[in-house]
Amino acid sequence: MDQDPKLAEKITEEIAKRLERSKSDIPVGISNRHFHLAQEDWDALFGKGTEPRKFRAVKQPGFWAAHEVVAIEGPKGRIDNIRLVAPHRAKTQIEISKTDAQIIGLKPPIRDSGDLAGSTGVRIIGPKGTIEVKEGLIIARRHIHFHPLEAKAMNIKDGEVVRVRAGINGQRELVFEQVLCRVSDKFSLELHVDTDEANAAWLKNGDNVNIV
Amino acid sequence: MDQDPKLAEKITEEIAKRLERSKSDIPVGISNRHFHLAQEDWDALFGKGTEPRKFRAVKQPGFWAAHEVVAIEGPKGRIDNIRLVAPHRAKTQIEISKTDAQIIGLKPPIRDSGDLAGSTGVRIIGPKGTIEVKEGLIIARRHIHFHPLEAKAMNIKDGEVVRVRAGINGQRELVFEQVLCRVSDKFSLELHVDTDEANAAWLKNGDNVNIV
Numbered sequence: 001m002d003q004d005p006k007l008a009e010k011i012t013e014e015i016a017k018r019l020e021r022s023k024s025d026i027p028v029g030i031s032n033r034h035f036h037l038a039q040e041d042w043d044a045l046f047g048k049g050t051e052p053r054k055f056r057a058v059k060q061p062g063f064w065a066a067h068e069v070v071a072i073e074g075p076k077g078r079i080d081n082i083r084l085v086a087p088h089r090a091k092t093q094i095e096i097s098k099t100d101a102q103i104i105g106l107k108p109p110i111r112d113s114g115d116l117a118g119s120t121g122v123r124i125i126g127p128k129g130t131i132e133v134k135e136g137l138i139i140a141r142r143h144i145h146f147h148p149l150e151a152k153a154m155n156i157k158d159g160e161v162v163r164v165r166a167g168i169n170g171q172r173e174l175v176f177e178q179v180l181c182r183v184s185d186k187f188s189l190e191l192h193v194d195t196d197e198a199n200a201a202w203l204k205n206g207d208n209v210n211i212v
Numbered sequence: 213m214d215q216d217p218k219l220a221e222k223i224t225e226e227i228a229k230r231l232e233r234s235k236s237d238i239p240v241g242i243s244n245r246h247f248h249l250a251q252e253d254w255d256a257l258f259g260k261g262t263e264p265r266k267f268r269a270v271k272q273p274g275f276w277a278a279h280e281v282v283a284i285e286g287p288k289g290r291i292d293n294i295r296l297v298a299p300h301r302a303k304t305q306i307e308i309s310k311t312d313a314q315i316i317g318l319k320p321p322i323r324d325s326g327d328l329a330g331s332t333g334v335r336i337i338g339p340k341g342t343i344e345v346k347e348g349l350i351i352a353r354r355h356i357h358f359h360p361l362e363a364k365a366m367n368i369k370d371g372e373v374v375r376v377r378a379g380i381n382g383q384r385e386l387v388f389e390q391v392l393c394r395v396s397d398k399f400s401l402e403l404h405v406d407t408d409e410a411n412a413a414w415l416k417n418g419d420n421v422n423i424v
Contacts, residue, residue, distance in 0.1 A: 098411035099311055110383045110414070141383055170390070171322045171353055177385035199310035200412035202322070 018212070021154050025208035026164070029059055029190040030198040031140060034085050035070065035094040035124075041133070042088060045070060045126025052086045059190055060145060063087075071125040072096075072137070076105025078125075091116055092136045094124070097194045101139065111138040112180065142197060143180040144211075145187035154211070158183035164191060166209040172202035175212065230424065233366050237420035238376070241271055241402040242410040243352060246297050247282065247306040247336075253345070254300060257282060257338025264298045271402055272357060275299075283337040284308075284349070288317025290337075303328055304348045306336070309406045313351065323350040324392065354409060355392040356423075357399035366423070370395035376403060378421040384414035387424065 037045070042052070052066035066084040072094060073079075079100055093116060101108055108120040120137040123130060144164070146156055156162070160181045167173040176197070191209055198204070249257070254264070264278035278296040284306060285291075291312055305328060313320055320332040332349040335342060356376070358368055368374070372393040379385040388409070403421055410416070 098414070099407060102411075173389035175387040175389065177387065178383050195311060196408050196411035199314075199408035202310070 017155050021156075021162075021211045023210075024154050025210065026144060026189060026191050028166075028198070028203050028205060028207045028209055029192050030203065030205050031095060031192050031194050032083075033079065033094075033096045033100050033195075034065070034083050036085055036089045036092065038090060038092045039088050041092045041124070041131055044129045044131050045124060047128040052084055052088075054086075055083070058085065059188055061186055061188060068126075072104060073123040073125060074101075074104030074106040077103050079104060089114075092124075092133055094122060094133075094137045095140045095194075096137065097196045098139055099196055106137060108137040108139050110141050112141050112143070113138075140192065140194060141180060142176060142178075142191070142193045143182050144189070144191045146181060146183045146189055147187050148183055148185055150189045151181070151183040156181050156183065156211075162211045164209050165212045166201040166203055166207075168210075170202055172200065174201050176201075179211075229367050233368075233374075233423045235422075236366050237422065238356060238401060238403050240378075240410070240415050240417060240419045240421055241404050242415065242417050243307060243404050243406050244295075245291065245306075245308045245312050245407075246277070246295050248297055248301045248304065250302060250304045251300050253304045253336070253343055256341045256343050257336060259340040264296055264300075266298075267295070270297065271400055273398055273400060280338075284316060285335040285337060286313075286316030286318040289315050291316060301326075304336075304345055306334060306345075306349045307352045307406075308349065309408045310351055311408055318349060320349040320351050322353050324353050324355070325350075352404065352406060353392060354388060354390075354403070354405045355394050357402045357404065358393060358395045359399055359401065360395055360397055362401045363393070363395040368393050368395065368423075374423045376421050377424045378413040378415055378419075380422075382414055384412065386413050388413075391423075 046068060052068050055065045055067045057064050064086055066086045068084045069081045071078055071080045072082060106120050106122060111119055116135050119135045121134045122137040123132050162179050162181060164176045164179045258280060264280050267277045267279045269276050276298055278298045280296045281293045283290055283292045284294060318332050318334060323331055328347050331347045333346045334349040335344050374391050374393060376388045376391045
């Protein structure tokens with residue numbers, strides 16, 4: 001059989017990289033439904049001159065869950081007690097699961113955080129007012145956060161797409177394809193999935209998964 | 213390199229089998245929460261001497277969804293409008309998703325249908341009475357139903373465990389590992405997943421998946 005010796009070299013290199021990566025445990029962070037607010041939407045929902053109050057830290061540095069919650073409403077129903085994640089952002093963004101979307105009767109797209117153009121509008125009900133946002137309702141695309149040092153150790157580049165094996169040897173073992181890697185010095189190593197994905201793979205917060 | 217010639221033969225055979233299998237589309241059937249009743253539990257919930265009324269057929273021959281619904285209740289909450297699937301069985305069985313289980317605050321195990329020993333108890337509320345079953349609440353293990361002719365065509369044996377790829381090239385593409393194959397002349401080709409699994413893989417009823 002004629003073979004390009006460079007091909008064997010490249011494949012060996014790729015396999016070595018994958019074997020090395022697969023040794024690193026990645027902790028899972030499950031994103032329950034939550035939202036981020038633009039300042040003007042905060043003012044309309046919670047009242048001008050007020051500020052969100054910290055409820056607890058989340059794993060990604062600088063972000064925190066607030067005491068404040070809202071309801072969202074669509075043509076088929078309403079979901080209460082959706083928690084604010086602060087600090088505020090340039091644009092209001094509401095992240096829910098497909099299960100949630102079916103409850104309220106809307107069809108938000110799967111999007112990366114911040115990619116909101118043409119996403120779904122929704123009614124948001126706060127203690128001081130109700131607003132209708134024209135876009136901002138999304139189902140977050142699963143992704144892994146890496147600090148640059150973690151990315152370097154695992155030979156990962158920002159924007160790379162990988163496969164992640166979860167629940168090894170359990171009855172709900174599965175492989176998530178198309179997992180986006182995001183690298184930033186504001187990040188800490190964590191796979192973010194939503195509640196549907198976590199429940200499908202029988203994952204709980206802090207469980208470990210591996211790139212394969 | 214010394215190699216067992218039988219090994220190459222076996223691997224070639226296995227790969228040929230997998231390539232052949234992967235060409236067959238398998239339609240997806242999403243199991244929403246539902247329940248099956250033993251006659252005595254029907255009597256207690258809906259009244260002795262009454263019969264379930266057919267709402268619509270389901271894909272598996274001989275089974276049908278009934279008009280009758282119940283609520284179930286656990287320590288954290290209640291879920292209404294859970295639909296009966298008839299005809300009755302020897303034992304009462306309630307199939308919910310992990311998302312549902314979190315709503316009511318119970319921890320049912322993942323089980324094959326009918327394997328109820330030591331599963332979770334729950335309160336069931338019907339129009340004519342309320343019962344407390346000691347076991348019967350489960351999260352169904354995903355599985356594929358095959359008619360024997362379909363199993364033969366795809367070289368599948370009853371009890372075999374396979375991998376299923378879903379949502380090819382989409383952002384929610386994934387591979388379900390540990391999928392049980394069940395073969396019976398009462399079955400018709402269908403992958404059964406629950407709503408968490410369907411939503412994680414962005415599947416709707418009738419979408420096609422493949423064994424890989």
